[in-house]
Amino acid sequence: MTTLPAxxxxxxxxxxxxDNYLTHDKGFLSWILTLDHxxxxxxxxxxxxxxxxxxxxxxxxxxxELLTPGRTFIDADTYNHFFTLHGAxxxxxxxxxxIPAALGNFVLPVMLGAKDxxxxxxxxxxxxxxxxxxxxxxxxLVMGSFxxxxxxxxxxxxxxxxxxxxxxxxxxxxxxxxxxxxxxxFIVTIHKLRPPGMTWFRMPLFLWALYSTALIQVLATPVLxxxxxxxxxxxxxxxxxxxxxxGGDPVLYQHFFWFYSHPAVYIMIxxxxxxxxxxxxxxxxxxxxxxxxxxxxSVAIAxxxxxxxxxxxxxSGQSSLMNTLFSAISFSVAIPSAVKVFNWICTLYKGSISxxxxxxxxxxxxxxxxxxxxxxxxxxxxNTDVHLHDTYFVVAHFHYVMMGxxxxxxxxxxxxxxxxxxxxxxxxKLGMIACTLVFxxxxxxxxxxxxxxxxxxPRRYYDYQPEFQVYHVISTIGSYIMxxxxxxxxxxxxxxLVSGRRAPANPWGGATLEWECASPPPYYNFHEAPKxxxxxxxxxxxxxxxxxxxxxxxxxxxxx
Amino acid sequence: xxxxxxxxxxxxxxxxxxxxxxxxxxxxxIVIAMVFVATMLAYLVVRMGTGDESxxxxxxxxxxxxELILSTLLLAASxxxxxxxxxxxxxxxxxxxxxxxxxxxALGWAFVAVxxxxxxxxxxALPLQDSLYAxxxxxxxxxxxxxVIGGLAAMYVVIMRVVRSHDHREAVLGLTKCTxxxxxxxxxxxxxxxTLWVGSxx
Ligand SMILES: [Cu+2]
Numbered sequence: 001m002t003t004l005p006a007x008x009x010x011x012x013x014x015x016x017x018x019d020n021y022l023t024h025d026k027g028f029l030s031w032i033l034t035l036d037h038x039x040x041x042x043x044x045x046x047x048x049x050x051x052x053x054x055x056x057x058x059x060x061x062x063x064x065e066l067l068t069p070g071r072t073f074i075d076a077d078t079y080n081h082f083f084t085l086h087g088a089x090x091x092x093x094x095x096x097x098x099i100p101a102a103l104g105n106f107v108l109p110v111m112l113g114a115k116d117x118x119x120x121x122x123x124x125x126x127x128x129x130x131x132x133x134x135x136x137x138x139x140x141l142v143m144g145s146f147x148x149x150x151x152x153x154x155x156x157x158x159x160x161x162x163x164x165x166x167x168x169x170x171x172x173x174x175x176x177x178x179x180x181x182x183x184x185x186f187i188v189t190i191h192k193l194r195p196p197g198m199t200w201f202r203m204p205l206f207l208w209a210l211y212s213t214a215l216i217q218v219l220a221t222p223v224l225x226x227x228x229x230x231x232x233x234x235x236x237x238x239x240x241x242x243x244x245x246x247g248g249d250p251v252l253y254q255h256f257f258w259f260y261s262h263p264a265v266y267i268m269i270x271x272x273x274x275x276x277x278x279x280x281x282x283x284x285x286x287x288x289x290x291x292x293x294x295x296x297x298s299v300a301i302a303x304x305x306x307x308x309x310x311x312x313x314x315x316s317g318q319s320s321l322m323n324t325l326f327s328a329i330s331f332s333v334a335i336p337s338a339v340k341v342f343n344w345i346c347t348l349y350k351g352s353i354s355x356x357x358x359x360x361x362x363x364x365x366x367x368x369x370x371x372x373x374x375x376x377x378x379x380x381x382x383n384t385d386v387h388l389h390d391t392y393f394v395v396a397h398f399h400y401v402m403m404g405x406x407x408x409x410x411x412x413x414x415x416x417x418x419x420x421x422x423x424x425x426x427x428x429k430l431g432m433i434a435c436t437l438v439f440x441x442x443x444x445x446x447x448x449x450x451x452x453x454x455x456x457x458p459r460r461y462y463d464y465q466p467e468f469q470v471y472h473v474i475s476t477i478g479s480y481i482m483x484x485x486x487x488x489x490x491x492x493x494x495x496x497l498v499s500g501r502r503a504p505a506n507p508w509g510g511a512t513l514e515w516e517c518a519s520p521p522p523y524y525n526f527h528e529a530p531k532x533x534x535x536x537x538x539x540x541x542x543x544x545x546x547x548x549x550x551x552x553x554x555x556x557x558x559x560x
Numbered sequence: 561x562x563x564x565x566x567x568x569x570x571x572x573x574x575x576x577x578x579x580x581x582x583x584x585x586x587x588x589x590i591v592i593a594m595v596f597v598a599t600m601l602a603y604l605v606v607r608m609g610t611g612d613e614s615x616x617x618x619x620x621x622x623x624x625x626x627e628l629i630l631s632t633l634l635l636a637a638s639x640x641x642x643x644x645x646x647x648x649x650x651x652x653x654x655x656x657x658x659x660x661x662x663x664x665x666a667l668g669w670a671f672v673a674v675x676x677x678x679x680x681x682x683x684x685a686l687p688l689q690d691s692l693y694a695x696x697x698x699x700x701x702x703x704x705x706x707x708v709i710g711g712l713a714a715m716y717v718v719i720m721r722v723v724r725s726h727d728h729r730e731a732v733l734g735l736t737k738c739t740x741x742x743x744x745x746x747x748x749x750x751x752x753x754x755t756l757w758v759g760s761x762x
Contacts, residue, residue: 029563033562033563034563035562035564035565035568109570114570115568115570116569118570118571118580119584120570121564184584184591187587188583188584189570191580191583192571192576192580193570193580218587218591219590220594222595223595223598225595226595226599227598239689239692239695240692240695240699241603241692246691247616248606248692249609255605523568524567
């Protein structure tokens, strides 16, 4: 260890920042009416995690019911409601907003060295819309809930007797606009508020990912909005273009729904990939390998995402030419995805890896995303998809991608930025135990479902052949292990707020700008405009024993 | 009201903020365009799917209401006055700009009123439930009319702000955004009308 220079410019670990964004104003209204992107990000994070708890409880209820064939403890109708609620809550209230709206809102302006997003009022409005969407979902529950599946396929969604279909459709419509406005805000922010010196290719990869995501949010979500509006009108007026009894076309609904919902999958996964790029570079303290490839592959995935929706409809009677085209384009998504995975692995290679909780989550992501991605190829292949369509194989595949990848990355990112957001360190040992539990539980739950599916167990079913029971029991046990892991996570994160060690400005040795401001950041983010450097140049960062964090040293001293 | 703090203003200059505002407006226009493109595509898919023999238009039902021709003219005129308003404002004549903007506002409401007349013509012959021909007509025109009404509400706010604040820079910016939105709605209406017209042949 070299002797440290007098005092590094940025962090002041021994005199914790007393005036920060958390303490600057007090009271409920100072939160709910704030224009500070950091507070909005924190509120989104709390709301999303609460929804995750709700969606998770529905998942556990569904898994518990499936322990035995036939009735275990709830009737078939209730079961239909539960799996629908699980899907709808997890997709629309949790995974879609989890990274862009929650973590993105907090991190994006600070990473840019900016004071806020371009349109702070619109940002607050997005959050209020999210709340309104969540309220609609609750209203739907009170009015009799819904059993359509999260996809709202017609004509079932326009004819089912479940009473809560209209409120939840209104809710998803509103959530769509929340997502669109966040996307608009991020695009303009990245174009207009990059500080001098931060060229596009000196931008942290998380921002590239958020930018690509925002493009999808702005271009695809309006189609979902109008489609759901049409479904709602059809349900009320009992007439419409998706109604086959009148010469309408229910398959048209599927086209429209997937034109949004396939890109929506990338609204979930692309920002997750951005987080993983940050986690892997920072925690292996090594210049990211193939920066431009990672950046461009995010944009490539965003563009491809608009051209593959038909792979959800191979068995819908689509012409074989269409099927072939959609199949081929779906395969090509594997290329930018694999480019990213190779680059991450190359970054790890010969890096000096800190094996901590964020890194564990990143490694879990690499494994789970690879499995999720490769099993996607079986589904993009026409002749295997005909057999696997609507089986548990599909369920397992998309859980590997949406949960094993998108959500795991979100949790990893949450740990990575937790010290920055709260100013507290969480318990590293418990973090690693919880991550291991989640990883094991996840694979026990969902790998089993690949087997179930390839043996022919259809998805969504309440009842099943006794021969499938052993798999269902294993899968359910896995979901309990996972729940244990997440409960432990919730426990130590809450505990850290109360009694966690104070976080230094730069606990991990990150080189992007958010690590240059104090933890938690001051109300104005930066007292002075920060100097922009290379986002993945870690050579000037040294571990400082006294503050248990990293500090910047001048290049000459770094060599000493 | 949201707690606003000028010290947290992210932009260095008001000009930079205005430029970002125009970017935001362009993105919003893309969102609106996506909505209408999707809707018109859906209409065409269903229209072609029904084929000729099944009878898209119920026997003896009317074609598109004549009122639509009048409303199209009104909307075109309002686009023209909107443009005049913007040109005047850019040339530092905010008072003339306001007059033209009010003219646009009035023409906009006239458009909505005439659309309503067209609706009532159609409704007398073909209520909503009777056929997809009627249903698509109501949905497409109503979707557009709602966007017009929303635009008129925003236009009212902008005009009042220009009248009260006498802030010339704000006036140009507000009227620029109004004009962008208004021309977009005009173009969308032409496309929508053409789509409905092509679809109404039996
Ligand atoms: Cu897809």
